Amino acid sequence: MKQYLGKNTFRGIVIIACFVMVIYTAFQAKSQDSNTSEETAMTNTNIKQRSKNNDSNRSIDNKKYIQQVYRYLHENYGLSATSIAGILGNWTQESGIDPIAVQGDWSYRSLKNSKNSTHDIHKDIGFAQWSSQRRQELILFSDQKYHGEWWLAMTQLEFMTQHDGSFVAVLKNYALNDHGDVVKNAVDFNDHWEVSPDEKSTVEKTRGAEAQRVYAYMKKNNMTGEADRSKIQQLRYIGESLPY
Numbered sequence: 001m002k003q004y005l006g007k008n009t010f011r012g013i014v015i016i017a018c019f020v021m022v023i024y025t026a027f028q029a030k031s032q033d034s035n036t037s038e039e040t041a042m043t044n045t046n047i048k049q050r051s052k053n054n055d056s057n058r059s060i061d062n063k064k065y066i067q068q069v070y071r072y073l074h075e076n077y078g079l080s081a082t083s084i085a086g087i088l089g090n091w092t093q094e095s096g097i098d099p100i101a102v103q104g105d106w107s108y109r110s111l112k113n114s115k116n117s118t119h120d121i122h123k124d125i126g127f128a129q130w131s132s133q134r135r136q137e138l139i140l141f142s143d144q145k146y147h148g149e150w151w152l153a154m155t156q157l158e159f160m161t162q163h164d165g166s167f168v169a170v171l172k173n174y175a176l177n178d179h180g181d182v183v184k185n186a187v188d189f190n191d192h193w194e195v196s197p198d199e200k201s202t203v204e205k206t207r208g209a210e211a212q213r214v215y216a217y218m219k220k221n222n223m224t225g226e227a228d229r230s231k232i233q234q235l236r237y238i239g240e241s242l243p244y
Contacts, residue, residue: 060213060214060217061092061097061098062096062097062098065097065098065099065127065153066088066097066217066218066223067221067223068153068154068157069084069087069088069097069127069153069157070084070218070223070225072154072157073087073157073161074223074225074228076161076231076234077161077175077231077232077234077235078175078227078228078229078230078231078232078234079175079178079227079232080175080178080180080225080226080227081215081218081219081224081225081226082178082179082180082181082182082185082215083174083175083178083185083227084218084223085182085185085186085211085212085214085215085218086174086182086183086184086185086186086188086189086211087185087189087193088210088211088214089182089185089186089189089207089208089209089210089211089212089213089214090128090186090189090190090193090194090207090210090211091127091128092207092210092211092213092214093206093207093210094127094128094129094194095126095127095128095129097127098127099126099127099152099155099156100114100151101114101125101126101127101129102114102117102120102123102124102125103123103124103129104123105117111151114151115151118139118148118150119139121135121136125138125150125151126138126150126151126156127153127156128156128160128194130156133165133243133244134165134167134244137159137163137164137165137243137244138150138155138156138159138163138164141155141158141159141163145158161235162236162237162238163237163238163239164237165237165239165242165243165244166242166244167193167244168235168236168237169235169236169237170192170193171193171235172232172233172235172236173192174188174189174192174193175227175232175235176227176229176232178227182208182211182212182214182215183204183208183209183211183212184208185211186203186204186207186208186210186211187200187203187204187207187208190203190207191203
């Protein structure tokens, strides 16, 4: 009888020990899952925060061209700072505000490549990535006045304000109807001058956001001029006949 009781006691102890181990293991697993989930959530939050910080602190590309474009368009033709920011928001998307840009050359951009691409009609060029007939007219204008150097910022700015066919009038209308809101300006410029196929919501998130970044830089560097309507009126096509 004592032997029987001893065996039963031993079995009971083993069963209880096993039960305790099962409970302990389950608790540990749950605790580990909870910690992992918390760490994952914290990591995701940190990644999002870093991404947000990186976006807001991203340096502005081609600052010298921002200043050159601002001076030319504001001082000569009276465009407001907010109108110019809308243009530059588009050009950030198109070329990185780089006059030597050739379509698809982001990873290997060079002046040599730009020169070699001059007569490749399938590649858009310049600040605005001019294409098709507008591209041809830019090349022709550069041949006539700038020794074929279409990649100069001044070549493209003069072409834009005097030789870009009916788009000179489009630019004038854009300048006269400045919204005072750089995102709206970016959308307006995209719809009527750049004529990209992007949806409005996409334009606001990309070109509009870039316009805001550029405008913030402009304000910090005293590029805040208001529109001068008398100068804007001087925007006109000066060729013999409109090519488009």
